[in-house]
Amino acid sequence: MLRESARTLFERAGGSGRSRKLRDADGGWDADMIRELAEAGVFGVTVPEDNGGLGMGLAAGGVIAEEVGRVIAPEPVVVTVGLSLGLLRRLCPDHAKMEQLVGGTTVLAVAWQERGPNGGPAEATCRYADGKLTGSKAWVVGAVGADGFLVVADSDAGPVLVLAEAKASGLSLEKSPQADGSAMGELSFSGTPAEQLADGAAVQDALADAVSDATALAAAELVGLSDRAFEITLDYIKTREQFDKPIGSFQVIQHRAVDLHVMREVAQAGVREALAQMDSEADPKIRARLASRAKARAVRAAKKITRDSIQLHGAVGYTDEFDIGLYLNRALVLSAWLGDDAYHRRMWFDAREEEGAAQ
């Protein structure tokens, strides 16, 4: 049901062709689509019914994310469902922004990581004091086009979650262009006014849980992306002829296609199972382990499927004219976001050891 309606919505809007147009325009997203998605209940899928959502759970969110991935839609579905609503529904479910996010009338990006001197991730030092933010945040997905930012910062009272409007004074946004045409944001705050939404240990807990949600949903998005990339490639090798027959009749091409097919099926089964298990699991560490399982698998499959798809397309796969390159580029971005497969294998193993030691 959910899958069919999401698929219909995206296909009717133009499928991956729409995504290509948005990329060629300015790399942003489509406000009308945001509203349509909101009307279909997409953003509120994991929000309790009492707060205006569908109250369904992460597995249902995964179904939607898969459909987003299939058409490589640029709208911030995972950012909203996983991160911004993931934080607000846990920390301040009655805040007015909840309704706006669920209703698609606002988009908030979430900023919690910081860049260190060697360019990689570092300890967070961004401060919140006297209602004002000072410091910087990196790798903010959805920053361009967002109406505001949910920022996790330090304060005298410990960690806080604050809300800064996009147009707030002392806020600057540097754009870092991404392979898929989107932009990642680096935020700087110098005495930027911001509203405190929550504080204390609950903020860290909610952040960890929201990041797990977003990680698992990004995995689902990669599963949908891989699924469609493989379909496109399968169609291509059935029709493209060389040596007077379809290249898909060569055994080497056939076996490679089979390997990609098996990989996407394993990824789909594994990621869906992980999301379903997260829905029946309260322990944040176990949820993080399940999210790592999902992302490790999805990234591995998506990398292999999109890269091999280019090879199977041959020279045309390397052109912008064919859609398969869009899938490769989107896979690059989604793989890097929230940790790649090597990173999540490490997280998964460490979590498993910790659980084993605790028993």
Next chain:
Amino acid sequence: MLRESARTLFERAGGSGRSRKLRDADGGWDADMIRELAEAGVFGVTVPEDNGGLGMGLAAGGVIAEEVGRVIAPEPVVVTVGLSLGLLRRLCPDHAKMEQLVGGTTVLAVAWQERGPNGGPAEATCRYADGKLTGSKAWVVGAVGADGFLVVADSDAGPVLVLAEAKASGLSLEKSPQADGSAMGELSFSGTPAEQLADGAAVQDALADAVSDATALAAAELVGLSDRAFEITLDYIKTREQFDKPIGSFQVIQHRAVDLHVMREVAQAGVREALAQMDSEADPKIRARLASRAKARAVRAAKKITRDSIQLHGAVGYTDEFDIGLYLNRALVLSAWLGDDAYHRRMWFDAREEEGAAQ
């Protein structure tokens, strides 16, 4: 020249068929073959001419080791050239055992590693005092059939190299059966009389260098083994028919064969280059790095080639009747000995870092 004479010698003696017979008999080696090899100068290949050898160097030793590998000969060529003569020619080139080793009238195994409580390698604790050895040594290749043991032990004067005769009192030998029909030895000494050959830091240096030699030669042996395993497989897929044509006419089989072929060529080139560079290199650390490069490559190639060869043979590859299984089994033993590919990649990287830091 060297290659041709070694190959002729082994082929005339029965090639891999001879090796199979020895395995089926008792897993030992052939004393006549040892003598023939000695007459051909094999054991003295790296021994200076002044000490009765050919004075040629490690690359020449590698040529011989490749031929040993091609017929999976069980004779302790690498043990003798790399380890026992590797130690003696560096520490006591005038000792009477030198001539016997070069002449093939004696075989000495070298014992320096020890097994820890968890079954893996551990700090060495074997002691030499008052002319007697106490302790134990593990992973002694060529122990069964050796006339004596060169043992590296601790003493009040620091590390020593001592010689214990195989029949010495208080020496016991436990055999650990290997995949290729050979046996690895675990030695225990309780007051075993032994002759001191050398002491001091020179012992550790010579040991490190001899282990590098043996490691590189074992790599060459694996190269020869891989080369022959691939030839056998290539012949097989040209003749074995399924679906009314040779299986080697299926594209998937062809491409896999090509990949194995490329792998063996890369391995051969890389290992030969590493050995040649070791010959013009005095720094023991750089020699160790080159040996690690060789073994890492050779093990990786041999594992892949022998395992895929079984698959390409299909069911018959899994039988003892076909020679290819002998190559798989020998590759298992040679890969485990002196460190596998993962181990040597680590050693290689660490050595490279150290050289970089020293510059």
Next chain:
Amino acid sequence: MTDWNAMSDAEFRKEVRGFFEAEYPEELRHLPHRPKFAEIEHWHVKLHAKGWVAPAWPAEFGGMGLNAAKLLIFYEEQQRWGVNRGRDMGIQMVGPLIIKFGTQEQKDYWLPRILSCEDIWCQGYSEPGAGSDLANLRTRADIEGDEFVINGQKIWTTMAHDATHIFMLVRTDPDAPKKQQGISFLLAPMDQPGVEVRTITTLSGETEFCEVFFDNARTPKANLVGELNKGWTMAKALLSFERIFIGSPSLAQNALGQLESFARGRGAFDDPVFRDRFAQAALDVEDHAALYGRFADQLKRGETLGADVSMLKIWVTECFQRITELMIEAAGPDGGTIGPLQVGNVNVDVLASFYKARPTTIYGGSNEIQRNILSKAVLGLPG
């Protein structure tokens, strides 16, 4: 007679688990080799008394009559406790064949003897020239009076040296236009002058496989199952359950468990590179199990499995091989050593696992053949 299918899954699982844990002989758990019948006879007697020899057979023929859901639970528990499958070619292959295609006389005569293991069966499919290309088989059976006269050779016949009977595919019409035609299903006694069995030694020294030579061996015409020359279609019809069975995660899961205890004992987890490769293998098995579950659910819903079930076998056998390769790596300098390696109070036979994993990508239709099948039947690729 108990209607097992009427039980809840949980109840049934408890029942099966309870019986295995209480009754299965400890010394037979997780047997590393295929046993001869004599070695497991005492267990077979217990199982027979319980009426549990043939879980999949309809109750009217002496089976448990389990539906697919219950059957999976039964096998899961069997694997979990390390219960040997016994000499089950009769149960798994011949019995279903006779039940589906046999005459009333064949059912009455053969089925009780299978259940009691009075007859012990082996399977004669592969031949030296007919492995991946099974339809190429050449062993002939010619009618002479009331008998078939069999000439030819079978190979890879598992445990033929401990079997009383063989069920085989034979060529009964050498002139059929396609080689898949003219093949029949025949039962034959092994204990006769025209049958010679030679064991095959594998590269690890095991002797589970045999060659079987037929030199004017004989079997009554009554031992033809199904129609003459229709054996190929029947053989394919038998494969449905086999295909998910061969793709079950159990072998890989067991190997992973062994790898983990061995690696822990040896300290291999101190190495982050090893941890990464272990994690990859463990996730490969975990995600395979999720996919397996999807197919098992299909069976449980009473659906027939399509050709895509082959992907389970491809994935899991290659996982299994990688896991055993990691065991060798974890063994370090002992990686070439035959027999159990002790770590703490665990014994792990690293090479035995490695060898066991090797032929899994060859037998049951090699992984290359499975990829051919998926390519055509599932992906619809041409040629």
Next chain:
Amino acid sequence: MTDWNAMSDAEFRKEVRGFFEAEYPEELRHLPHRPKFAEIEHWHVKLHAKGWVAPAWPAEFGGMGLNAAKLLIFYEEQQRWGVNRGRDMGIQMVGPLIIKFGTQEQKDYWLPRILSCEDIWCQGYSEPGAGSDLANLRTRADIEGDEFVINGQKIWTTMAHDATHIFMLVRTDPDAPKKQQGISFLLAPMDQPGVEVRTITTLSGETEFCEVFFDNARTPKANLVGELNKGWTMAKALLSFERIFIGSPSLAQNALGQLESFARGRGAFDDPVFRDRFAQAALDVEDHAALYGRFADQLKRGETLGADVSMLKIWVTECFQRITELMIEAAGPDGGTIGPLQVGNVNVDVLASFYKARPTTIYGGSNEIQRNILSKAVLGLPG
């Protein structure tokens, strides 16, 4: 005129290195893209004045006349210093073609213009239906009076939008019994109404490749090189040196160097798993270089290279891809970011390297085609 071949290898290397280091413009070192001629013209002028534009051509035609050994040194130094190859299709492809198969008139007219870059060439081989299967090409050239009239389409024509001339394979006899027959080698001017060039945008947004459309384009009959309908054999004869060039370790070595400085800057070497994968990649490149050296030695000894040289290309392009994949991994959360990433005082454009590596397994005969060739020509496999 200097006889470079008479120099020792070391002397010659010193000479070449000295010239590049002294004269090559710093801003053109290690250019990440293929330049238009205008961008490198000032360098070309220097090179031309020195007489070094065509290292492989015989001295009588204005080349350096280098033998294989010296030529390899020249290219090694070029790559080492990051000297751009320039718009060298004329030098590498057309010149040797004309020298080997051209008439005296063709030599006199074209060769000086190639050296001076008065003419800038592009290569018209591939077509939409003739990529891996090049002999399938359909672009026709029909004789009308003193001219060939060309109709059809070429694709993947590198830098056609910055070329004055195209050398192309065209079909001159559509009725030839085998498609490899009836193909000819033709030179044609680009600046005419019947020729239309469209750039192709790649997935990374580059526009180095073009489509070239011919609609009754014309070229004099005198621009046929070699015999009519013998173009296929000539094209193959040109490939010998190309085949080792495309398998040279330089791309992978450069990428490895970039990976190392990037990984060091980002602290990726703190992770033992990354170290292991880096070590594997580095050893893959090192051992490839050893194999490359074996083939280079063959050339230096004056031997012709066999089909087995293809293995260099297979190995090194796949290495190159793995190295750039490791760069993305080392970039962590920046792995999807376009443009240079700063680490310390180094800038590494991770995605540019990744994109550059992608088509290397496709162009120059895809790696699948190379494997087909090796399988048949080197391993002697049937069918």
